[in-house]
Amino acid sequence: MSAWVLPDHIADVLPSEARSIEELRRDLLDMARSYGYELVMPPLIEHLESLLTGTGEALDLQTFKLVDQLSGRMLGLRADTTPQVARIDAHLLNRRGVTRLCYCGPVLHTRADRPHSTREPLQLGAEIFGHAGLEADLEILLLALDGLKKAQVPGVSVDLADARIVRSLLDGVALEPKALAPLQTALAHKDASALAALTRDFPTPSRDGLMALVGLYGGAAVLDEAARVLPDTPAIAQALSTLRWLAGHLEGTPVTFDLADLRGYAYYSGARFSVFAPGASDALVRGGRYDEVGAVFGRNRPAAGFSLDLKELAAVAGRRPLRAAVRAPWGEATALRNAIAALRKDGDTVVCVLPGHESEVDEFHCDRELVEVSGQWVVKAI
């Protein structure tokens, strides 16, 4: 096999896409900063148990494992940054009040999620810790939507769900841990016949509730219907009122509900959201509340957050035009060097044509040229 063949679902990002990703990265981190989210950079590798404790089997299967030569212990390559940021909040910062953190960096997955998806997403996200109220959920969701607006993604819509509904329906059901995954799959695929088989021996209220979830997706009427058909438990009532409140604060963005949605990681504990846009093969952004994530690090703080893959986002974001460059000859004269430095300082790209390459086609698009006119270096259109 040739030395330049990359592994499946692994790719180089070439200049035009890389430029677009870098611009989005800066815009979204600046947006998070403008909301008061401080940047952190957790490491790519950690002890496996730090990365995986309490996060569920899906993340475990997605995580590459390595042996640390220094200690002989197992390390994991992070497949998700959220548990790391919860660790930083819980242990390193250890603040009393509200903490807002954001991050951007690659994660690696052992397998691709979908036929054309990458195993190396560039994950960007934000997390708010220390506030249990819905204001935190809303702030995170609005920050994500503001980011997509800045990225000029057209046709954005929000899908809301709540992890407490399924959890409440399963309350009191004697369920083996390994029986949970097929149940979640049946719910995610809205597969009523599979769900009927899996819940056959459940207590009637649980079975009826889970079966009802399969049909509970769509517009605002879903919440009324859910209140009518689901058991009247405090957790479900709270979930439905949470969803109603959040949807009421998203003026201008189309909102749907999918009460059976359980996709993504196992750590969600309350309201959850997915943001969709035309052209994206899956949700562009996923987020929500996950109050228990920091518990393993010794501090069980309320938490809400979102994450997205900048590579996915770049594929649907509006492209900004590349500013054309200035071409300049190579030379040792101080006046020329100074003219080039001044243009660069003003934000222009100046490409020096090295000796012998004068006749080559410009790889970098240049629309102006630095030329000497009566002893002065001036910029002229090409």
Next chain:
Amino acid sequence: MSAWVLPDHIADVLPSEARSIEELRRDLLDMARSYGYELVMPPLIEHLESLLTGTGEALDLQTFKLVDQLSGRMLGLRADTTPQVARIDAHLLNRRGVTRLCYCGPVLHTRADRPHSTREPLQLGAEIFGHAGLEADLEILLLALDGLKKAQVPGVSVDLADARIVRSLLDGVALEPKALAPLQTALAHKDASALAALTRDFPTPSRDGLMALVGLYGGAAVLDEAARVLPDTPAIAQALSTLRWLAGHLEGTPVTFDLADLRGYAYYSGARFSVFAPGASDALVRGGRYDEVGAVFGRNRPAAGFSLDLKELAAVAGRRPLRAAVRAPWGEATALRNAIAALRKDGDTVVCVLPGHESEVDEFHCDRELVEVSGQWVVKAI
């Protein structure tokens, strides 16, 4: 062991350092862009042979290995980005003329280079392909120095070397591959007695030349001395004239020469440079010419480049003050939401105080406050 303990030589980057690294990242990538260097993002993992062919044993030992579940093949976690960028030039872009590329991303090392160094440097670099002349070496070196100037690193100095000198001295010496490493170590440590033992059976001109290298470091006089004591081969003459030319073009920066310097990766083929600054435990930047790197990918193009670790750089770079934020109450009123959005759009950070957290100490330093005065939201100093 607690779940929050990180592996040795692996660390979280917390907010104030992360902000500094992010600012440097943008400044240096913008600087590279202003020179016409296009951003690329090679993957973190590749087939092992792509990462390591032709790059030498040192890089192999530094590279974490993984098994790809999809193919069963060995993967490597990149320990250096330069060979990847050469692959992109050789295979993916396949341009005829001069190509300028830059990159920024984490690399991982199985072991730390030095007692306090990280195993996860954040590598930023630039590479120019397709020009064999010294103008390319100089452009890369000036770009690196401009970057350090932008980063406000005080007291920068440049150390020049040339890989062709040792190579020429070893020409015709029957040397087993494994004998090379101790020789390089002895030269790097200027260990004359070890070198004398290692070169005992070498032809006299080689042995004398290698022994002479141990003393050939310092100011410009080193080049005259080298011309006097080293064998008069075309390669050595060319190396010395290269070093003289490069040093002559670095007005304002102190330059020293170290003709025995072979540190770093094995792929260098011509002039090499290291940039030092007070407070840095090792060279801040390493770079030079490595014309053979792309050969394994089917295209043997001239190449020169540099790389640095942004984490190291942040430790010695000038700190810029953090712009203080504006504190705002949480509320649903449209006028308040609009006032907050307008401030954020203008580049201000606005931190909303969520209900119940009014008495907490601000984690984010705020020097202004958004307050309602006769029905208008206005910013007041705190």
